[in-house]
Amino acid sequence: MVSKIGIDAGGSLIKVAYEDNRALVFKTFSEMDLLLEWLNGISLETELYLTGGKAGYLQQIIKQKSHIKEEFQAIVDGARPLLVQEHGSIPDNFLITSIGTGTSVFHVTDGSFSRLLGSGIGGGTLMGLGKLLSGKTAFHDIVALAAKGNHQNSDLLVKNIYAPSEAPLLGDLTAANFGKAHINEQATVEDHLASLIQLIGETTISLAGQAAVATGVEKIIFVGSTLNGNEPLKKVLSSFQEMMSYEPIFLDNGAYVGAVGSLI
Structure with a gap:
């Protein structure tokens, strides 16, 4: 029997982490009802450790004993292991730059x-504007x-402004x-979505870069469910190293830092 489960009930997705045979197991639920259905099969003796914006609501409707951990603390505590x-x-x-529904930047010391x-600007932006641009959900x-x-077919570049100089x-x-x-009729839906990814990435690295300069830190750990399988966004976040002094580090299971951290 699993003795405790960490649940990060965020604004868009619900992330779950627990230990089974000394190995971390991860799950993601897109809807609260799906999580509750899964929890119905979990022993009432299992304790749940909750974090995220929906943690308070979740605590009111679950049957198992539960504890709530502050979200920012959970993100930092989960990133370390x-x-x-x-x-x-x-x-x-x-x-730590956490790109969830929105984005937060943390400075972490020992x-x-x-x-x-x-x-x-974050995953919520990607989903909302992505739907408006493509009809996809x-x-x-x-x-x-x-x-x-x-993205260059949709974005106005510096060289476009100064051309032919x-x-x-x-x-x-x-x-x-x-x-x-609004002026390039040849730009496709794919081009506009690439521009959206560029906007999110540039905004994020601009904020993280300012934080890096202010703190004298070079290592930036990028986490959050918006990075799951999102190679275009990772590419943007890594593309400014010649202009800015930073080292991007991506965690394969970075979407689950909150769930893992809630267990600690």
Whole structure:
């Protein structure tokens, strides 16, 4: 019997983590009813450790004994063991950029952490604008279409503004996200979705980069369910290393940092 289960009940997805035969097991539920159906098959003696925006509501409707842990603390506490599991060690001083429904940036040291910045640009933006642009409602469908597109057909670049003269900045930098969407009739849905990924990635790395400069930190750990299978977004987040001094680190199970951290 599983003695305890960590549940991160977020704004978009519900992430679950528990230990079975000394190995971490992960599950994701897209709806609360699906989670409750699964919990009905779990022993009433199993204790649930909850975090996330819907933790309070979940606590009111479940049958098992439960405890609530503050969300930011859970994210930081969960990142540490996953760093050890996937990368072999924990940096002494690093940033965590959590891209869930929205985005938060944390500065983590050996004994403490602080939330430095946040943004409403995140996974919720991807799903909402992705639906408006493509009509798709499934996360992986939106990401797959974005991977086929070219954001330069929808974004206005610095070189577009200065052409035919030479640009004073790197010409491929974005001058305006979606800045050509209204004038380039050849741009496809895939191009516009690629532009959306670019917007989310550029906004996120801009915030994380400011935090890195302010704290003197180079290692940025990127976590959150928005990164699941999202190679286009990871590519954007990694693409500014020549301009900014940072080392991006992605956790394979980074979507579950909150669920893992709630258990600690």
